[in-house]
Amino acid sequence: MSTRKWGAALIGAAALAVAGLAPAAQPLKIGFVYVSPVGDAGWTYQHDLARRALEKQYGDKIVTKYVENVPEGADAERVIRELAASGHELVFTTSFGYMNPTIKVAKSFPKVLFEHATGYKRAKNVGTYNARFYEGRYLAGIVAGKMSKSGTAGYVAAFPIPEVLQGINAFTRGMRSVNPKAQVRVVWVNSWYDPGREREAAMALISQGADVLMQHTDSTAPVQAAEEKGVYAIGYHSDMSKYGPKAHLTASTHDWTGFYGKLVGEALAGKAQPTNIWGGIRDGMVKMAPYNPAVPQDVRDLVAKAAADIAAGRLHPFGGPVKDQGGKERVPAGKFMPDDQLAVMDYYVEGVQGQLPKK
Amino acid sequence: MRYLSPLLAAALTILVGYALFSALGRDPLAALHAFFVRPVSTANGVAELLLKASPLMMIATGLALGFRANVWNIGAEGQLILGAICGGGVALHLEGAASGWGLALMVVAGALGGMAWAAIPAFLRTRFNASEILTSLMLTYVAALLLSYLVHGPWRDPQGFNFPQSRMFDDALLFPLLVEGTRLNASFLLALAVVAAGWVFVHKSFLGYQMRVAGLADAAARYAGFSATRTVWIGMLAGGGAAGLAGLAEVAGPIGQLTPSISPGYGFAAIIVAFVGRLNPVGCALASLLMSLLYLGGEQAQMELRLPAAITGLFQGMLLFFLLGADVLINFRVRALRRAGPAAASAGQAA
Secondary structure (H helix, E strand, O other), X not given: OOHHHHHHHHHHHHHHHHHHHOOOOOOEEEEEEOOOOOOOOOHHHHHHHHHHXXXXXXXXXXXXXXEOOOOOOHHHHHHHHHHHHOOOOEEEEOOHHHHHHHHHHHHHOOOOEEEEEOOOOOEOOEEEEEEOHHXXXXXXXXXXXXXXXXXXXXXXXXXXXXXXXXXXXXXXXXXXXXXXXOEEEEEEOOOOOOHHHHHHHHHHHHHOOOOEEEEEOOOOHHHHHHHHHOOEEEEEEOOOHHHOOOOEEEEEEEOOHHHHHHHHHHHHOOOOOOOEXXXXXXXXOEEEOOOOOOOOHHHHHHHHHHXXXXXXXXXXXXXXXXXXXXXXXXXXXXXXXXXXXXXXXOOOEOOEOOOOOOO | OOOOHHHHHHHHHHHHHHHHHHHOOOOHHHHHHHHHOHXXXXXXXXXXXXXXXXXXXXXXXXXXXXXXXXXXXXXXXXXXXHHHHHHHHHHHHHOOOOOHHHHHHHHHHHHHHHHHHHHHHHHHHHHHOOOXXXXXXXXXXXXXXXXXXXXXXOOOOOOOOOOXXXXXXXXXXXXXXXXXXXXXXXXXXXXXXXXXXXXXXXXXXXXXHHHHHHHHOHHHHHHOOOOHHHHHHHHHHHHHHHHHHHHHHHHHHHHOXXXXXXXXXXXXXXXXXXXXXXXXXXXXXXXXXXXXXXHHHHHHHHHHHOOOOHHHHHHHHHHHHHHHHHHHHHHOOOOOOOOOHHHHHHHHHHO
């Protein structure tokens, strides 16, 4: 390399160093990729609530952009790449199916920090974050167990993947913690969002004697069905009370505000690192929505105590003994189920009716 | 005039879009720029456009052959999924033993898979006279569930934490990239080949002529001794084969594995593309470019102007609406008719 080129390189490096020291004149650009339209309830809506909270918290220090309704598949990679290429330094990809595209794009943009929700692949500039939704399910189970007269709850579920099974099982265990004879019936709708099928599933469950509905799907159809039929429902993702003022007892909701706020604060300080977070009630990622007046104070107290115990680590939704549907002991008494076993859950616990769809 | 109507429709769409963006309080020129210019202002953007257009191009060309002959294959989405399953299944079983023939085998398997799925409605139509519109559409849901079963069950990645997805395919089994640094791969050439083959079939072959006659005048075709059964079979298999290829090209291209959702509705969007393209293979190719531009533009409009995603759907809908509207007004003259006395009188009494 000639002297002149060395000189140019030095000047360039000095310029970069100065730019690094100078206070950030440009706002930090943050991109979000959403799998569904934002709407006014559901998975994506909760992420967007947190995005709006970021704008409030950091004002003109940041600019946020989002692209909604991006299908999991070939399109995701283009959108993620476009966000990275157009100067977004922090990109949140908020659906499991964005995992491989996120990893692929991250290789070409080493300076951009990517955060992928609910996945398991990480890289130098790719972090993951997820919430222990099952903790909220356990609390919802307590409410359901106390409020159900028939002792049978209905569960509208999307796909038999570990996250959904954790939810069904934690809900069942929560319910049986206050009513040992409680039963949970499950209907699979094979979709994350399909109001028509969710409604049909809810109706079928009600006709089978379920008087509290729980859901692991994205639409408000099950809550609406419960309202119509005069039974109770517990919402998921968002507070769905306006879709069932009488039926909606509470909801197990996600709150990403704290996580996004903290990470963006670190990014503004130039200290953001890829995360590996699986947060729960203690981290404020899982919360219960306000209660329906129909829920008596003693039930609220019971749930508050369980929540405090879970946060303090005294109570675990999968604290032993955990028996599966066939009676096989999965966790011995006195132990908690470790995370690696939670992550691959593929069975029903005692108290869930029916068979898991065959592999 | 027939060939001018797509241009007229595009012009009207832009005009109404202009009014719409103004009404939304956005700078309409900036919005139209984001929609139609920004996506293709970089080499990578053009590559993305061609990548996105490839499956639409293939499927629309295949469907158009049938549509011309009044064979209404609405189930290309399902045939696409079957192509992905068959081609992807070959890829999963070739894992580790990848040779140069692997990809070729996958292409054949993909096309055959799509054809096999289309053969079911073809058989039901020719044997039992069941409407292929209904049977092909309903088989789409069956195909989606079949894929869901496979990726949740037998083909699930053992290292995938029980998530519903297959292993990633070997790199050797993916379509090679045409331009390094972009995602444009050799499946685009395949799409062009499908369009060329479709053009030759429609314009240069006797069979293509027979199918056109069957579409224009069923009775004349029968009188001339052209086989109606053969028309149905060719129409369905062409659409199915093309859709199968498109499905394979998605999983052996940008996706690289089998997942529960492969296509964002290409099989349905291609129906619009086929009509915007006047059921002509070259027209389908051009229309697929326009359609992809609208998708890409929709994303840009969200990023640049924070317009909602629904705008993309609105634009596509408007385009089709204006196109069909222009066609009606070109082919038919609208006249105000005064109803004859007694009828008008009785209508008045009834009211």
